[in-house]
Amino acid sequence: MPELPEVEIVKRELKLHIENAVIEHIKLSEKVITGHKENKRTIVKNDLKSFTEQVTDSKILTVVRRGKYLNFSLQKQNQYFNLVSHLGMSGGYFIVDSPDQIAEENYRTHTHVTFKLSTNQYLVYADIRRFGELRIVPKISEFKPFVEMAPEYFEAHSKDAFIQKITDKRFSGMTIKQAIMDARVIPGVGNIYANEALFKSGIRPTRKAGRISKSRLSDLHAEMVKILDEAIVRGGSTISDYRNTSGGSGTMQDRFVIYQKKICPTCGKNVHTKVINTRNTFYCTECQR
Ligand SMILES: [Zn+2]
Known part of the structure; x- marks a missing residue:
């Protein structure tokens, strides 16, 4: 997707x-x-x-x-x-x-x-x-x-808007993974980049959004910004269903550390998989709390 x-x-x-x-x-x-x-x-x-x-x-x-x-x-x-x-x-x-x-x-x-x-x-x-x-x-x-969509990730007020939305009762009861995939919270983060950003910020995807501290949410926002920026530079990710307009593919898939992985690159334990909101979720129960 x-x-x-x-x-x-x-x-x-x-x-x-x-x-x-x-x-x-x-x-x-x-x-x-x-x-x-x-x-x-x-x-x-x-x-x-x-x-x-x-x-x-x-x-x-x-x-x-x-x-x-x-x-x-x-x-x-x-x-x-x-x-x-x-x-x-x-x-x-x-x-x-x-x-x-x-x-x-x-x-x-x-x-x-x-x-x-x-x-x-x-x-x-x-x-x-x-x-x-x-x-x-x-x-x-x-x-x-568009009326409901949160600011683009690179806009100056994106982080504050993100943290504020998470505390909103419409989103605070969701799992953090579901919340960051909602364009009203932050636009454009889909399943793959949600998995990657949660791993890099050490947050377990199943955690309730409203129970995560502001400083951890701030870290998560920074990781999402980094991943989205890097993915654009690398021409996007090509798994099975994305091609650019001339039929070519990107290389961001080579940089995945948790998505579709079996072993955690940090601690070596088996990667845990679970379906959250119909989407495959990959995380490490040791490194993500
Ligand atoms: Zn681990």
């Missing part, structure tokens, strides 16, 4: 290729069309006809990231609006000269939204499990996930 660093890499690559391009044509997959006929709103969250009409002939002004979302600012004549996208569990964007050029078969056979650009390239959204989203948002200031 792509986490913040992977989405950030995708955003940086998209910016180089699609800013100022005009979307000339949109092609939707049979799965999307059938899903909409069955009222499932597969991937595209607006009515398909209005989505296609509004986005066709619009110009991509810029693309930014917020948490794990990509936000494309579009202009059509004198109208400005946003196309907000989430990669879900296995979504990916590709920039190719033709849609059959996507190297990985898993993605090539699961392309769902294909934008033909004025640059003669294609921006393709592929998604094996179809949990991703594309949604036209007329007023971004009213988009609920």
Whole structure:
């Protein structure tokens, strides 16, 4: 599942290729069309006809990231609006000269939204499990996930906001692992980086969030910042379901110390595994308290 660093890499690559391009044509997959006929709103969250009409002939002004979302600012004549996208569990964007050029078969056979650009390239959204989203948002200031989202991890007030959110009764009763994977507490930390940051700060993932001291929360925040920064520098992690826009992969997976490991690198004991909120959790009962 792509986490913040992977989405950030995708955003940086998209910016180089699609800013100022005009979307000339949109092609939707049979799965999307059938899903909409069955009222499932597969991937595209607006009515398909209005989505296609509004986005066709619009110009991509810029693309930014917020948490794990990509936000494309579009202009059509004198109208400005946003196309907000989430990669879900296995979504990916590709920039190719033709849609059959996507190297990985898993993605090539699961392309769902294909934008033909004025640059003669294609921006393709592929998604094996179809949990991703594309949604036209007329007023971004009213988009609920953004309204509720905590500051980005690198912002000056991120740490204070993080500590304050943990003490909020909506989150204080959660396990710390569940809390740090909630974008309202800190955006963009998914399962892998949550496991790694909790190990590095010596905090047991099963611990109740509201019972952890401020100084330990401060350490945890610092470890999350370090990991997210390093993962971006390393081009993200490539496990099974993340590729960058040209089909390449990152190297952050080589730096994992606890995720999917059997032996604790610090004390040599067996790594403990447990499912927390449906996600595999790895920790050392000796080193994490
Ligand atoms: Zn250990």
